[in-house]
Amino acid sequence: MIDEQKNTVVLSKEILQEIDTWVEKYPPDQKQSAVLFALTLVQEKHGGWLTEALMDAVADYLGMPRVAVYEVATFYSMYDLKPVGRHKIHVCNNISCMLRNSDEVIQHLENKLDIKVGQTTADGKFTLKTAECLAACANAPMMQIDKTYYEDLTKEKIDKILEQFD
Amino acid sequence: MVTIEIDGKKIETESGKMIIEVADAHNIPIPRFCYHKKLSIAANCRMCLVEVEKSRKPLPACATPVADGMKVFTQSQQAIISQKAVMEFLLINHPLDCPICDQGGECELQDVSMGYGPDISRYTEEKRVVDDENLGSLISTDMTRCIQCTRCVRFGEEVAGFRELGATDRGENMQIGTYVKSGMRSEISGNIIDLCPVGALTSKPYRFTARAWELTQANSIAPHDCLGSHIYLHTRRQEVMRVVPKENEALNETWLSDRDRYSYAGLNHDRVDVPLINNNGIWQETDWSTALNTIVEKLRLVIEKSGAEQIAALASPSSTVEEFYLLQKLMRGLGSHNIDHRLKQCDFSDQTHASIYPHIDFPYADLENKEAILLIGSNIHSEQPLAAVRLRKAVLRGASAWVINPVDYDMHFPVKKSDITTALVEHTAKIAKALLEDKPADIPAGAEALLTTIHVDSGAKEIAHALKKANKAVVILGAIAEQHPQAATLRALAHTIGHLSGARIVIFTEGANSAGAWLAGAIPHREAAGKSVAKFGLTARESLEAKLKAYILFGIEPELDCANPHLALEALKNADFVVVMSAYKNKEMTKYADIILPITPFTETSGTFVNLSGIWQSFQGCVPPFSEARPGWKVLRVLGNFFDLPDFEYASSEQVSDELKALTETINLAKGYSWYFPKSLKESSHSLQRIAEWPIYRIDSLVRRSEPLQRSATLEPLGVRMNGKTAENLQLKANDMALVQQNDNEVNLPVIIDARIPDNVVGVAAGYAETAHLGDTFSEIIVKKA
Numbered sequence: 045m046i047d048e049q050k051n052t053v054v055l056s057k058e059i060l061q062e063i064d065t066w067v068e069k070y071p072p073d074q075k076q077s078a079v080l081f082a083l084t085l086v087q088e089k090h091g092g093w094l095t096e097a098l099m100d101a102v103a104d105y106l107g108m109p110r111v112a113v114y115e116v117a118t119f120y121s122m123y124d125l126k127p128v129g130r131h132k133i134h135v136c137n138n139i140s141c142m143l144r145n146s147d148e149v150i151q152h153l154e155n156k157l158d159i160k161v162g163q164t165t166a167d168g169k170f171t172l173k174t175a176e177c178l179a180a181c182a183n184a185p186m187m188q189i190d191k192t193y194y195e196d197l198t199k200e201k202i203d204k205i206l207e208q209f210d
Numbered sequence: 211m212v213t214i215e216i217d218g219k220k221i222e223t224e225s226g227k228m229i230i231e232v233a234d235a236h237n238i239p240i241p242r243f244c245y246h247k248k249l250s251i252a253a254n255c256r257m258c259l260v261e262v263e264k265s266r267k268p269l270p271a272c273a274t275p276v277a278d279g280m281k282v283f284t285q286s287q288q289a290i291i292s293q294k295a296v297m298e299f300l301l302i303n304h305p306l307d308c309p310i311c312d313q314g315g316e317c318e319l320q321d322v323s324m325g326y327g328p329d330i331s332r333y334t335e336e337k338r339v340v341d342d343e344n345l346g347s348l349i350s351t352d353m354t355r356c357i358q359c360t361r362c363v364r365f366g367e368e369v370a371g372f373r374e375l376g377a378t379d380r381g382e383n384m385q386i387g388t389y390v391k392s393g394m395r396s397e398i399s400g401n402i403i404d405l406c407p408v409g410a411l412t413s414k415p416y417r418f419t420a421r422a423w424e425l426t427q428a429n430s431i432a433p434h435d436c437l438g439s440h441i442y443l444h445t446r447r448q449e450v451m452r453v454v455p456k457e458n459e460a461l462n463e464t465w466l467s468d469r470d471r472y473s474y475a476g477l478n479h480d481r482v483d484v485p486l487i488n489n490n491g492i493w494q495e496t497d498w499s500t501a502l503n504t505i506v507e508k509l510r511l512v513i514e515k516s517g518a519e520q521i522a523a524l525a526s527p528s529s530t531v532e533e534f535y536l537l538q539k540l541m542r543g544l545g546s547h548n549i550d551h552r553l554k555q556c557d558f559s560d561q562t563h564a565s566i567y568p569h570i571d572f573p574y575a576d577l578e579n580k581e582a583i584l585l586i587g588s589n590i591h592s593e594q595p596l597a598a599v600r601l602r603k604a605v606l607r608g609a610s611a612w613v614i615n616p617v618d619y620d621m622h623f624p625v626k627k628s629d630i631t632t633a634l635v636e637h638t639a640k641i642a643k644a645l646l647e648d649k650p651a652d653i654p655a656g657a658e659a660l661l662t663t664i665h666v667d668s669g670a671k672e673i674a675h676a677l678k679k680a681n682k683a684v685v686i687l688g689a690i691a692e693q694h695p696q697a698a699t700l701r702a703l704a705h706t707i708g709h710l711s712g713a714r715i716v717i718f719t720e721g722a723n724s725a726g727a728w729l730a731g732a733i734p735h736r737e738a739a740g741k742s743v744a745k746f747g748l749t750a751r752e753s754l755e756a757k758l759k760a761y762i763l764f765g766i767e768p769e770l771d772c773a774n775p776h777l778a779l780e781a782l783k784n785a786d787f788v789v790v791m792s793a794y795k796n797k798e799m800t801k802y803a804d805i806i807l808p809i810t811p812f813t814e815t816s817g818t819f820v821n822l823s824g825i826w827q828s829f830q831g832c833v834p835p836f837s838e839a840r841p842g843w844k845v846l847r848v849l850g851n852f853f854d855l856p857d858f859e860y861a862s863s864e865q866v867s868d869e870l871k872a873l874t875e876t877i878n879l880a881k882g883y884s885w886y887f888p889k890s891l892k893e894s895s896h897s898l899q900r901i902a903e904w905p906i907y908r909i910d911s912l913v914r915r916s917e918p919l920q921r922s923a924t925l926e927p928l929g930v931r932m933n934g935k936t937a938e939n940l941q942l943k944a945n946d947m948a949l950v951q952q953n954d955n956e957v958n959l960p961v962i963i964d965a966r967i968p969d970n971v972v973g974v975a976a977g978y979a980e981t982a983h984l985g986d987t988f989s990e991i992i993v994k995k996a
């Protein structure tokens with residue numbers, strides 16, 4: 045709006061072009077259908093989390109009420125609204141994983157990284173989060189780091205996996 | 211049609227209706243929270259569960275369509291068990307502390323839980339607590355009480371077309387709010403208070419000041435726009451505590467604009483309590499008879515020395531019919547036709563061609579069925595907030611809307627195309643010309659000659675054809691068109707367009723009672739009931755330009771209410787004698803007035819407003835006059851007696867309106883506009899043009915004194931508004947102080963960059979003390995760095 049002295053961001057041409065490829069998949073009066081993708085992309089290109097200004101930019105570009113974008117971004121666990129580390133760990137703690145001791149997985153990660161769920165390590169490397177069922181129940185317990193699934197977790201396996209990241 | 215049975219009662223009804231609608235129509239109670247007849251169906255609260263024969267589960271009455279032979283039970287064991295279970299769930303997180311909640315006593319949740327709630331809560335775990343939102347000066351929040359029915363969210367999305375509230379987060383953490391800290395900006399935001407079934411959203415100014423059961427309810431008519439919404443005034447111990455809408459499907463539906471809802475907060479500010487008289491520069495209190503005798507004496511002197519034509523009366527367009535009628539009767543009794551209520555206008559050249567009184571010739575509610583809409587010169591959401599809601603409905607039903615405006619106002623509904631230009635006349639003329647080019651059979655004489663120089667473009671053609679093709683089309687002139695220097699030309703063009711395309715014309719007039727003013731004769735060229743006068747009096751504008759000897763001001767603050775406040779103040783300061791009849795005083799008044807008489811606002815007098823459909827809507831006062839103030843009609847009646855004028859014996863305001871009513875019954879009220887065409891379409895153009903609007907909460911003395919409205923985020927901050935390019939040309943930046951100059955008067959105002967404004971135009975609002983010394987609302991202006 046006109047009077048707000050809010051920080052605004054301008055999305056880069058490349059980002060907008062990429063959003064457009066998604067917008068084109070939907071009827072012209074349903075541009076907002078591209079919102080999930082747009083937010084994912086914008087988050088990825090801006091340090092892994094969404095500021096209010098970024099959400100506003102997406103809303104304005106897709107012609108949606110801004111609050112409708114906040115609704116989406118706060119609803120889904122894959123969007124972060126606070127600064128995050130370079131890598132995001134999502135540990136599933138839904139029923140199948142829980143029966144297969146996901147609690148211990150979380151405990152182990154918390155101890156090892158010296159943070160609690162929802163926090164980021166001091167070196168800015170990892171952010172630890174929990175997630176609802178990520179549809180890999182057959183190989184519970186599991187976690188997702190960035191875009192990769194790691195399944196049948198044990199403490200030793202977790203330690204090895206973490207070493208791969210910098 | 212289908213036949214269903216509810217609780218054993220056979221009902222025939224249209225198919226497609228939901229059970230709850232049918233039950234409501236037959237007064238069969240079904241509890242509900244999320245369902246509201248004016249909103250879409252969310253079916254998220256489940257309070258309305260009923261038993262339906264052959265269904266294994268209870269069904270939500272709000273989302274289950276009726277079917278032939280359906281048997282519904284609202285009171286069966288299954289229904290009651292389900293409703294009680296839902297109630298128990300809803301009360302898990304809701305605080306059980308009604309005595310400290312503002313909604314207590316008028317809460318849907320409280321009422322329903324009386325019927326369906328358990329006596330004792332079985333829930334011993336922790337309850338959810340939600341942070342409050344700051345939604346601005348009009349709405350208080352207590353979000354822990356929210357039951358997430360989403361009525362407020364749906365209202366913004368569907369009715370207001372301006373979604374500010376949302377449901378963020380999910381599951382147990384879901385919250386209703388704006389997410390970012392911002393006050394509500396919708397012009398009709400207060401309706402969510404009525405919609406909220408619990409105490410989560412309440413009225414900020416009213417909160418904790420009274421209990422529902424202490425209030426007395428009186429019917430009244432909203433006094434700020436020409437719709438005349440039906441309202442209830444809630445009073446306690448002779449004081450108006452709040453205003454709420456009274457449902458009226460034909461006018462305001464279940465809604466009310468924030469302006470009509472919250473203006474009451476200004477009722478008792480700056481009141482004139484006793485008659486005041488200026489004794490050689492010293493203001494003294496006096497009694498009514500001394501004050502009235504002085505007026506008689508002074509005005510007689512003016513008449514003797516200079517003639518009655520040296521007196522003019524200017525009245526607020528929101529005065530009552532009775533006040534207008536008596537004021538003009540007084541003026542004409544004294545021998546002057548100088549009376550007017552069109553203070554914000556400046557072009558009167560077609561006044562003799564005007565219809566008997568401004569009104570629309572179709573049912574107002576039909577606005578929502580229009581198929582093509584052309585809006586000329588109107589910030590409709592600010593001028594007529596609820597009419598804008600009707601237009602939005604029309605657009606959502608498939609109507610196409612076009613806008614010709616000097617500022618790109620947010621319409622809160624999709625517009626086909628907006629022409630943002632100061633050349634309103636030219637753009638409107640193009641559409642008229644496009645219709646002419648279709649070679650219609652019946653062309654009003656003069657139209658062709660006037661439009662010879664106009665070139666049609668494809669945009670104008672599109673609009674012209676759409677208006678013609680639509681079964682129901684409408685051309686709307688708003689306040690900006692009415693206040694435009696070429697207003698008469700715009701009216702002529704709009705009527706031409708209407709005539710050639712079949713579109714109806716709507717003119718949204720100033721204030722609550724412009725229609726009443728025309729009928730009652732508060733115009734210089736016609737007496738009451740349209741009777742023509744031999745020698746016209748002076749219009750509002752002319753009487754100020756003429757710098758007369760005496761003025762009577764009725765319910766106005768001229769420096770805030772006139773098209774050219776500078777001109778008004780000059781004229782008044784120059785006059786020998788100025789009588790002010792007003793409920794409110796201000797500092798400026800004490801500089802030009804000689805006598806100030808306290809009259810009453812609409813809550814303290816009986817009276818009548820005639821709305822845009824021509825409906826006479828009378829109301830009674832609901833609280834006694836403040837201090838020594840008296841209803842305007844009584845003051846005028848007594849003044850008539852003091853002047854020994856004939857036929858001034860009225861015992862009640864009804865007698866006054868009856869007299870006028872009888873007069874209007876002798877004439878053809880439907881007599882319409884007769885063709886008027888100006889000599890040319892020349893439009894004033896300036897190198898730097900001022901556009902002055904009266905902002906939504908600056909239009910009359912009452913709203914200007916409502917402190918919650920003044921602090922509302924809807925009211926845009928005052929400044930000199932321009933787009934980035936204009937600012938660059940003027941070497942100004944946002945927040946710079948600019949020196950704004952109009953006919954030798956100057957003020958300093960902050961620069962506000964506003965992308966809605968076209969190049970070389972600056973927006974400087976009227977209706978503020980800060981701009982009260984500037985000149986014409988639409989004219990040349992100088993802006994430079996201060």
Ligand code: SF4
Pocket residue numbers: 355356357358359360361362363386405406407408410411
């Ligand atoms: S604030 Fe009121 S109207 Fe809005 S969702 Fe909550 S309970 Fe419903």
Ligand code: FES
Pocket residue numbers: 136137138139140141142176177178179180181184186
């Ligand atoms: S429950 Fe963990 S992946 Fe399904």
Ligand code: FES
Pocket residue numbers: 241242243244245252253254255256257258259270271272273
């Ligand atoms: S009223 Fe039917 S589900 Fe809420």
